[in-house]
Amino acid sequence: MVRPGRFFFIVGPSGAGKDTLIDGARLALASRDDIVFATRTITRQSGAPGESHVGVSEAEFDVLEAAQRFLITWRAHGLRYGLPIELKQAVDAGRHVIANGSRAMIAELASRVPELVVIEVTAPVSVLAARIAARGREGEAQIAARLARGLIPVPDGVRALKVMNDASASMGAQRFADVLQAVIDEAPDASLNAGWDDYLAKLGGATLDERAYTRLMDGIAGSRFSDDESRTMLRTLIGTLEDSEVAALARVRMRRMARIDWGEPIVVDKHSMGGVPGSRITLIVVPIVAAFGLLMPKTSSRAITSASGTADAMEALARVDLDATELNAVTREARGCIAWNGRLNHSAVDDVTNAMVRPLQLDTRRWSVASILSKKYSAGATHVVVDLPYGPQTKLANEDEARELGELFERVGAELGMTVKAFATDGSAPVGRGIGPALELRDALAVLDNRADAPADMRDKALRFAAQILAWSPHIGTPHQGRIEAERLLASGAAKQAFERIVDAQGRQPAAQPAALTHTVTAPRAGVVAHIDGWAVSGIARDAGAPACKGAGVDLLCVRGQLVAAGEPVLRIHAAHAEALAAALRALDAQAPVVLAETAGRIDETVISIRY
Structure with a gap:
């Protein structure tokens, strides 16, 4: 038995651009033979401006209606409209119909076709007003009155989706075609899975809120969708993430992880977007900050595609695979830690999404802001400094991109109740001399030991970030004073002593030496x-x-x-x-x-x- 097709009934206010989007979708979906674009019968002359239609007189329309040649008919703006009965036959044969219609006819049409999907094409009021005015048919008062009319609600039980047509015609047509195709190709009962229609709304140009992202993340992490569906959804979500959505997504992720309460007013952390080999400044910054007395529970990743991560370098001398209880004890004892995050801040969303996103090679920078800051929040951080290296081989091509992302980090951090300071840094060359865990550890120890041959670039970058962190202390106040204090702690050996305390607290191991x-x-x-x-x-x-x-x-x-x-x-x-x-x-x-x-x-x- 052939499964009936869907009947897509396209509605929207004046100026929404329904005809434009339908014409655009007709071109975009021309290769599909399972889609029928309806031609309406209208009581106006054929060839008149506007949509392609069958023009008839009032008398001819009466004859067709009496002969039951229409699926539905309606009146609007002094004209009569009809959709041919053949559209019902197409749906029954498994084809999908796209028809421009009237919101007032939704309930009647729902009783006559097996599966009705209403798609409302819409745009902000200011855009609608400008488009109507451009037609030159109505004055300001008439336009205002038209836009002030209340919209008839979609009846309960009828599936309704929206497409935002607030940008270019090509963008609107693409959104419209994407929504149509996604619904046509969706798995049976897909709409029953919480989050699916939120994904369709995003395809249609919507800005999603926190509740929508909760449904989406629960659905993806809970395997309610197939892997292919989840990958497609993630591709769309990551590629169209707006600023407000980054904050919403971060809040959703925050709620999925318990927050550590350190019981202190200032708990600091640091993150780098990476991409600069050898830049192992965390091994210097954490001891400086711990020597000063601020709490810095730093968790870091292992290398994924690089030769070393911060956790790999620290593991050349100390244990890093701490669990939550051990991390708590180490941090309180030594005022800081440099641990692997693999046993901490665990997120089922990351497990699922990372496995799917990495092979897609998507630009995940904005998506990462939500992930990074939610983890910092769950780790109990109140103040976070972010390193954003830019250069031809980093994730950020130039300084402008880095600064723009830094502003997003700072805004989202503020929305989450944290103080975040982001720095755009030159990532065009490696930092330090060694590339590899033991070699990078050696460079960091050379700086901590104040050796004359220590890498100057590593020392300077570490002091810059330590200065900003210390500036958050009410006893310091400015990065300039923070730099002076950081240099003092480094030169006096206090930072090296703090590093040794951290190593002992985490569990000292025989130091790995450069391979012979x-x-x-x-x-x-x-x-x-x-x-x-x-x-x-x-x-x-x-x-x-x-x-x-x-x-x-x-x-x-x-x-x-x-x-x-x-x-x-x-x-x-x-x-x-x-x-x-x-x-x-x-x-x-x-x-x-x-x-x-x-x-x-x-x-x-x-x-x-x-x-x-």
């Missing part, structure tokens, strides 16, 4: 280091065995702008074993991790890649 199997890469000729490709270096480090082998990785023996002589070392690979070293060398041969130029001023003209 090495290969040094030298400059093939003299030149200026024009560029260091951080991700190429990171990829070589991974091939060498990082982060699984804590001692594997790459040492950068040069910095951007440095003049190097022919034969001077520029990279040193530390490999887990011979096979890993061979893989790292193959990766080196396929890429240009360091680029030399003949002179600093003519980089683009005489580039020489180091390749082996």
Whole structure:
């Protein structure tokens, strides 16, 4: 038995643009042979301006109506309208009908077709008024009166969806076509799953509220939808997330995780959007802050695609897989921690969505704001500093993008009751010298030990973020004073002592050493280091065995702008074993991790890649 098709009845106020969207959908869905676009019979001349229709006289309309040639008829604006009876036959044969109609006829049509779906095309009042005025048929008073008319509600039991037509005609048509196609192709009884119609509303251009995101996240995390449905839904939600929705989504996520109450007025945290190899400043910032006395329960991730994460680097010296009870005890004892977040701040939504989103390679930056801040909130943070690196190989292409996202972090944080300060930072080159857990830990310890050969860029960046955090203390007040205090705590050794207390509290382990199997890469000729490709270096480090082998990785023996002589070392690979070293060398041969130029001023003209 053929399942009847759906009858889509398109309604909307004057100026909503129903005809435009229907025409656009007709083109967008032209390849589908299971869709019928209805042609109305109207008592006006054929070929008159407006929609394509069958024009008849009043007498001819009477004859057709008496012969029961119409599925429904109605009067509007001095004209009579009819939808042909053949549309019912098309629906019964399993085809789907799209028809422009009158809201007043919804109840009658619902009694005559097996499955009616009402789609209301709408737009803000100001947009409607402007479109009606552009027709030149009515004055301001008539337009105001038209828009002030109350709309007849959709009868109970009739499925109703909306499409917002407030942008370009092409955007409105795309939204309309997307909604039609999603409903036509939806699984049986899909609308009974809480969240599905919210997804359709988002397809139609709606701004979703907290209740809608609650239904959506519950549905996705609870596996109420198929994996394909969930992926499609996430693609739409992530790609069209608005500022207000980021905050709504964050609040939904917050409610799914219990919040830690530290019993202190200021609890600080830090997050980086990542993308800069070697930037392991958390191992310096947390001890500085803990030495000052502010509470900083820092949880971090392991590497996913890079050669090391903060948790990987810390694990080269201390245990990081703390549970909630252990984290609480460590933080209270040492005033801070640097732990892995895999056993903490657990979110079933993340488990499901991350597994689906990562393969889609979507731009998840705005989506991440909700995820990151909800986790910071659940960890008990009251004040959060955010590092937003920008550059050609980071998640943020330029400084403007970073600043824009930073403003969103700060606004959403304020809505959640937290103080958030975001910094756009230059991510065009690695920070520090080592890429790999033990090598990055070595660099951080060099800074904490105030060694003369400590990476200056790592030290400066760590002090910048520590300064902002300390500025939140009423005893400090400004980033300038925070910088002075951070430098004092570092120079005096207080920060290093705080780090050792954190390591002991978490569980000290034998320090991982850089792997002894090495290969040094030298400059093939003299030149200026024009560029260091951080991700190429990171990829070589991974091939060498990082982060699984804590001692594997790459040492950068040069910095951007440095003049190097022919034969001077520029990279040193530390490999887990011979096979890993061979893989790292193959990766080196396929890429240009360091680029030399003949002179600093003519980089683009005489580039020489180091390749082996």
